[in-house]
Amino acid sequence: MSRTTVATIHLGALRHNLERLRELAAPAKVMAVVKADAYGHGLERVARALNGSADAFAVASLGDGLRLRAAGHRQRIVVLSGPDQAGDIAEMQRLGLDAAIHHESQLQWLSEASPIRGRVRVWLKVDSGMHRLGFAPERAVAVHQQLATMPGIDPDIGLMTHFAESEVFDGERTREQIERFRDATRGLTGPRSLSNSAAVIGWPDARGDWVRTGGLLYGLSVVEGKSGADFGFRAAMTLSTRLIAINAIKRGERIGYNGLWECPEDMPVGVAAVGYGDGYPRSAVAGTPVLVGGQRVPLIGRVSMDLITLDLRDAPGAKVGDRVTLWGPELPVEIVAAQSGTISYDLTCGMTRRVLFVEDEE
Ligand SMILES: *Cc1c(COP(=O)(O)O)cnc(C)c1O
Secondary structure, three states: OOOOOEEEEEHHHHHHHHHHHHHHHOOOEEEEEOHHHHHOOOHHHHHHHHOOOOOEEEEOOHHHHHHHHHOOOOOEEEEOOOOOOOOHHHHHHHHOOEEEEOOHHHHHHHHOOOHHHOOEOEEEEEOOOOOOOOEOHHHHHHHHHHHHOOOOEOOOOEEEOOOOOOOOOOOHHHHHHHHHHHHHHOOOOOOEEOOOHHHHHHOHHHOOOEEEEOHHHHOOOOOOOOOHHHHOOOOOEEEEEEEEEEEEEOOOOEEOHHHOEEOOOOEEEEEEOOOOOOOOOOOOOOOOEEEEOOEEEEEEOOOOOOOEEEEOOOOOOOOOOOEEEEEEOOEOHHHHHHOOOOOHHHHHHOOOOOOEEEEEOO
16 A cells, blocks of 8 residues: 655755754854654654764754664764653763753752763753743852762753744844843853754854754744745755545535535635645645645645645646645745644644655755
8 A cells, every 4th residue: 555645855955954054053063953853854864864964963852862872873962851860861871962951850860970981961051031941040150060060970061041932033032031141151161052043043143152953954944924945944844645536516515524615616626635644734724825736726625634625726737646745845834834823843743654754865
C-alpha cells in the first residue's frame, strides 16, 4: 500500500539557512535548535544534513541528546531545560551534554556531581521577563558564584535568557528583557546567549556570543505577515498529496461535514487525500490556499481526517492524480498557519506517523 501524503525535506535549504543565519548572526556562534524532532523535519536527518557545520545543537531533553550522540555527532549539545532529576547528571556527563540550569532543585544535584566523570558545562538561565524557566534576575550573581565553586562544573559558565515576543520588532518587552538580562549578569564572566530566530532579525543588539535558532533554520518565520523567504530563508519542508476525485456539485449544495460551505453555482469540487490525520490543521478556514498542479485554489468546507475539499473553478485543467501541495517553497506554511489560527512551527511539528518522509538534495 502506498502512502499518498509526503513530507519532502529539502536538505539544501537547511544548509542554505544555516549559512544565512551565520551571516546574520556573525560573529556570534550558532546553536541549531533541533528540539521536537527538529520542528517535525526529523532530528537525525537534519543533524546529518548540517554535517558538522552548526557550532552546537540545542535540544529540549536528554533523550534527544542521546539520539544525537548515538548518530555520531560530536558537537556541543545543549539541553535547554537541563536535568529533570538527579540521575540525569551522570548521564549528561557520560554523553558530554551541556545543561541549562534554571531552578534551585538542579543546584543540589549539580553540587553532588563528581568531577571524575568529566565536568558538566552549564548555562545559567535567567528569567528576564518571560516567566517560564529561569532564576530571578536578582539571584543570578549568587547562583553563578555557587556554580563556580562546584567541583563537577566547568568554570566557563554560560549565561542565557529567552524572549517572550522578539518577533514584535517595535515592542517594549524585548527591550526590557535585554536590559534586565544585562543588569542581572553585569560583571559575570562567560558567554552570553539571548536570541532566538526572530531576535536575530529584529534585535541586533541582543546578539551576544551564541544565538539559538530553530525556526529560521527550517525557513520558518513567526513574524506577523512574513514568511521565512521574506528574510532570505528557504522552506525546508514541502507537504504534498494527490487529487483523488473531482465532482460536479450543483448550486446551493453544501460541502463536507456540517455543510459549512455552500456552492454559489454549479462547480467542480476537488478532493485531495490529506487531512488532520496527517497533520493538516483541522482549523484551516475556507479560502486557505492550496496548490493544484501549480495553480492556487481555495480550500472549502471542513478539513476531515483524511480528506480536504477544494474549489476548482479557477483550475479548469485539474485532473485526478494531480499533485496537490499544502505548503512548501511555492506556498509558505506561514499563510496556512495564519488561516488556521496558529504559527508555522505548530504545523511542521504536527506531522503524524502516517506521513511518508522523503529527502531531496535541493
Ligand atoms: C525553542 C527555543 C529557541 C529557538 O526558538 P526559535 O524561535 O525557533 O528560533 C531558543 N531558545 C529556547 C530556550 C527555546 O526553547
